[in-house]
Amino acid sequence: MAFLDESGFLLIPNVRRTWAPRGETPIIRHRYRHDRISAISAVTVSFRRQRLGLYLHFHRENISQFEVVLFLRYLLRQIHGQIVLLWDCGSIHTGQQVQEFLRRHPRLHTESFPPYAPELNPDEGVWGHCKGKLANGRPDHVDELMDTLQRITRKARARPSLLRSFVTASDLPPFLRS
Numbered sequence: 001m002a003f004l005d006e007s008g009f010l011l012i013p014n015v016r017r018t019w020a021p022r023g024e025t026p027i028i029r030h031r032y033r034h035d036r037i038s039a040i041s042a043v044t045v046s047f048r049r050q051r052l053g054l055y056l057h058f059h060r061e062n063i064s065q066f067e068v069v070l071f072l073r074y075l076l077r078q079i080h081g082q083i084v085l086l087w088d089c090g091s092i093h094t095g096q097q098v099q100e101f102l103r104r105h106p107r108l109h110t111e112s113f114p115p116y117a118p119e120l121n122p123d124e125g126v127w128g129h130c131k132g133k134l135a136n137g138r139p140d141h142v143d144e145l146m147d148t149l150q151r152i153t154r155k156a157r158a159r160p161s162l163l164r165s166f167v168t169a170s171d172l173p174p175f176l177r178s
Helices: 065-078 096-104 123-134 142-157 160-169
Strands: 002-010 036-046 051-059 083-087 108-112
Touching: 002 123, 036 065, 036 123, 036 142, 036 160, 051 065, 051 142, 051 160, 065 083, 065 096, 065 108, 123 142, 123 160, 142 160
Parallel strands: 002 083, 083 108
Antiparallel strands: 002 036, 036 051
16 A cells, blocks of 8 residues: 655745744755755555555655656556555645556556545654645755755655655545554
C-alpha cells in the first residue's frame, strides 16, 4: 500500500515559534525570491513484512501529469507485486496521461481519499516533518534548499519509527494503520 502526495518548498522562510531573549523579537533576514522545489513522495506500508518505506522525487518546476507518471514508473520499479495507491483527488492525478499509464499497468490500483481530507494521508506527515526541519532557516539559493531537503529525507528514510509515526498520526481507520 502506498500513500502519495505532492508539496512545494520556497526559499522564503517558513517561520515558526522560536526562542529569543525577552523583549527581542527574532528577525530572519532573507532574499525575497519565489524560487521553489516541488516534491512528490509516497509512504509505503508492506503488511506482509511489516515494513515502511519512503520514496521521493524533487523537481525545480511545478509537478504536472508527466512528473506523476515518472514517479509512478519509479514506484513500480522499486516495489514488486500489487500496489494499492491512495492519493487525493488532484487534477494531475486524473489527467489523460496518468489514466493511460494506469491502464497500461494493471498491478497499480488507485483509490482516492475523500475531498478535503489531508488528515487521512500519512504522506502529509512527511511534508510537515520537512517543513518543521526547514523552519526559521533561510537558504540563499535553490541548490542549498535541495541539499537540505535531500539530507532531511535521507535521515527520515533511515528512521522506521518516524515513518510509522506518519501512519499512526493520520486519521486512517485502524486496520490500515497496523
